[in-house]
Amino acid sequence: MIPALVVLVYLAIVLYLGIFAFRKGSSSKEDYFVAGRSLGPYVFLLALFGTNMTAFAILGSSGLAYQRGIGVYGLMASASGLIIPLCLFFIGTRLWGLGKKFGHITQVQYFRDRWECSHIGTVIFLLTSLMLVPYIIIGIMGGGHTLEALTTVMGPDGKPLLHEVMRDGKLVSETRHWVSYEVGGAIVAIVVMSYVFFGGMRGTAWVNTFQTVLFLGFGAIAFALISKNLGGFDRIIAEMAADPKTAPLLTRQRIPMAEFFSYTLIPLSAIMFPHIAIMCMTAEKVASFKKTVVFYPICIALIWLPCVVLGVVAAHQFPGLKVGESDDVILRLLTSNTDALLAGVLGAAIMACVMASDSQILALATMFSQDVFGFYGGTQRFGDKAQVWTGRAFVVLVTTFAYLAGLHLEDKAGIFELAIRFAFSGFAALAPVMLAALFWKRSTRWGALASTLWVAGSMAVLWWLHDSTSGIAPKPGQPHAVIYPALGSWLLRSPGGVLVHGFLPVLPMVLGSAFWMAVGSWVSRPPSRATIGKYFPDRKPSTKSAGSDRPVSADN
Amino acid sequence: MKKRILLTSLVAAFYLLHQDFWNWGKIHPLVLGFLPVGLAYHVGYSVMAAVLMAVMVRFAWPQDLDPVEPPPAAQERSKEDPR
Numbered sequence: 183m184i185p186a187l188v189v190l191v192y193l194a195i196v197l198y199l200g201i202f203a204f205r206k207g208s209s210s211k212e213d214y215f216v217a218g219r220s221l222g223p224y225v226f227l228l229a230l231f232g233t234n235m236t237a238f239a240i241l242g243s244s245g246l247a248y249q250r251g252i253g254v255y256g257l258m259a260s261a262s263g264l265i266i267p268l269c270l271f272f273i274g275t276r277l278w279g280l281g282k283k284f285g286h287i288t289q290v291q292y293f294r295d296r297w298e299c300s301h302i303g304t305v306i307f308l309l310t311s312l313m314l315v316p317y318i319i320i321g322i323m324g325g326g327h328t329l330e331a332l333t334t335v336m337g338p339d340g341k342p343l344l345h346e347v348m349r350d351g352k353l354v355s356e357t358r359h360w361v362s363y364e365v366g367g368a369i370v371a372i373v374v375m376s377y378v379f380f381g382g383m384r385g386t387a388w389v390n391t392f393q394t395v396l397f398l399g400f401g402a403i404a405f406a407l408i409s410k411n412l413g414g415f416d417r418i419i420a421e422m423a424a425d426p427k428t429a430p431l432l433t434r435q436r437i438p439m440a441e442f443f444s445y446t447l448i449p450l451s452a453i454m455f456p457h458i459a460i461m462c463m464t465a466e467k468v469a470s471f472k473k474t475v476v477f478y479p480i481c482i483a484l485i486w487l488p489c490v491v492l493g494v495v496a497a498h499q500f501p502g503l504k505v506g507e508s509d510d511v512i513l514r515l516l517t518s519n520t521d522a523l524l525a526g527v528l529g530a531a532i533m534a535c536v537m538a539s540d541s542q543i544l545a546l547a548t549m550f551s552q553d554v555f556g557f558y559g560g561t562q563r564f565g566d567k568a569q570v571w572t573g574r575a576f577v578v579l580v581t582t583f584a585y586l587a588g589l590h591l592e593d594k595a596g597i598f599e600l601a602i603r604f605a606f607s608g609f610a611a612l613a614p615v616m617l618a619a620l621f622w623k624r625s626t627r628w629g630a631l632a633s634t635l636w637v638a639g640s641m642a643v644l645w646w647l648h649d650s651t652s653g654i655a656p657k658p659g660q661p662h663a664v665i666y667p668a669l670g671s672w673l674l675r676s677p678g679g680v681l682v683h684g685f686l687p688v689l690p691m692v693l694g695s696a697f698w699m700a701v702g703s704w705v706s707r708p709p710s711r712a713t714i715g716k717y718f719p720d721r722k723p724s725t726k727s728a729g730s731d732r733p734v735s736a737d738n
Numbered sequence: 739m740k741k742r743i744l745l746t747s748l749v750a751a752f753y754l755l756h757q758d759f760w761n762w763g764k765i766h767p768l769v770l771g772f773l774p775v776g777l778a779y780h781v782g783y784s785v786m787a788a789v790l791m792a793v794m795v796r797f798a799w800p801q802d803l804d805p806v807e808p809p810p811a812a813q814e815r816s817k818e819d820p821r
Binding site: 252257260264267268275276278301415416418420423433434439447472477478480482487490647 | 771
């Protein structure tokens with residue numbers, strides 16, 4: 183019961199922070215959607231990092247480390263520690279500058295203005311929105327599951343109390359919880375919806391900052407306490423190294439080199455995630471990016487190193503868990519190696535990750551209010567206030583939808599998780615579109631459309647291939663299966679999914695996206711000289727004030 | 739130009755160093771007693787990524803973005819002037 187109370191206190195603090203403590207701005211559009219472009223360097227760093235730190239990344243990384251070993255750190259953390267700061271350095275800073283200069287809030291606003299297009303922007307909006315929805319659903323589901331797990335009713339012996347219930351005509355034993363999955367999901371959904379609704383970007387940024395500090399601080403304490411309780415990680419690692427069954431987890435033998443290499447492209451997705459791109463607009467000064475790009479790799483190391491080590495150690499403590507079951511190994515280690523109070527605080531820290539769906543909900547609402555409502559004349563007709571209220575209404579709609587989807591499709595969580603994995607590749611494959619917009623004068627809207635359609639089409643084909651080859655998927659440790667014998671090793675099926683010549687599909691997706699961007703641009707007419715001049719001015723210092731040259735609307 | 743080539747080469751070389759195939763099957767030495775060498779290498783890589791980004795900030799910061807901010811003098815004036 184104590185962990186549940188601690189988590190409820192945490193949720194109350196988050197609610198307070200999000201709604202009241204930092205709601206100091208006006209109710210203008212800029213204030214609600216991008217915190218008035220006023221975040222200082224440290225809040226910007228921690229909020230940006232917190233925004234990118236999702237349940238999928240944290241719990242998923244320890245679950246993956248349980249199955250595949252220490253190499254998961256190289257897959258997910260060290261690659262991100264280089265690529266994400268580089269993306270922020272080269273892309274984030276420029277997005278910030280253009281947003282400040284021309285009043286853009288979303289990526290699509292920029293694309294529409296940069297390439298003089300309207301409906302192609304809508305296509306990009308639709309694709310990115312579709313790819314974002316599974317994250318939000320998984321976030322709410324994760325909240326329900328985490329609250330349920332943290333409130334398991336324990337017996338006097340410290341073990342979960344079991345009770346018998348009828349399931350499909352059979353009597354089965356189940357654990358009991360103070361807070362059920364349904365109620366837990368509802369609590370998380372209401373808390374997130376409330377502070378996003380009232381606090382907008384400012385509230386969300388401060389909540390993310392608080393969550394990141396909580397996770398960084400208490401994560402380190404948990405790591406030390408679990409190590410102490412288990413008699414030291416050095417002892418466990420030595421035992422694992424001596425056992426032929428667990429020794430491969432301390433190497434990268436379970437991760438093929440081609441997969442390890444292609445994983446370095448996945449972090450390109452970060453800058454194409456709408457919530458990250460929009461967060462880039464919130465910095466008060468471009469100098470805020472300096473601290474962010476330098477400290478980002480360190481923050482990643484501080485979070486992911488404990489997650490990966492704990493995932494590997496859990497393989498020694500709780501052997502035999504299947505894929506999916508291993509995602510909650512951190513919670514298992516916590517509850518069995520720390521006292522109730524600390525387990526509660528750390529449970530709250532895990533909730534912090536799970537609740538990363540806040541910025542995604544806000545991003546989706548921002549995109550709808552800017553790229554659809556605003557662009558198709560809503561703001562012109564009803565004013566800025568109506569645009570903010572449209573965003574707020576969308577926050578309620580999206581959260582309610584995500585909760586209901588999480589409720590009715592609880593047993594289909596695997597599908598959403600799969601969708602997220604594809605979405606990572608999809609967002610990464612859209613990076614060439616952003617790079618072309620920012621650095622290639624000759625790029626055109628038709629190139630952007632060709633590239634976007636390539637990404638959408640390849641994701642659909644990938645999904646179909648994944649689904650239709652699940653029957654021939656090899657078990658972990660077995661060699662990859664050939665999908666079409668005529669194609670030889672070009673299309674393979676691994677336990678995790680489809681591979682292209684041994685590489686993850688993200689590699690051909692990114693290369694194909696760049697190719698179609700180039701071809702589509704070369705065969706079509708470039709944007710007008712005025713537009714190119716606007717986005718690629720001569721290198722003269724400019725002191726043009728923010729919002730002086732607004733993006734085009736559907737009417738012009 | 740020379741600086742640009744040097745920094746590009748540095749980033750490219752650092753990217754390639756991520757593929758530490760020589761550590762693939764190795765466990766020992768255990769750094770700090772519990773970190774297998776392959777994991778310790780990538781933790782070190784994260785630290786060096788921070789150093790690389792500090793170098794990039796120092797020598798390749800996009801100067802054309804800075805003028806977007808109002809100059810400090812203007813900021814001071816606006817603070818003093820309630821209008």
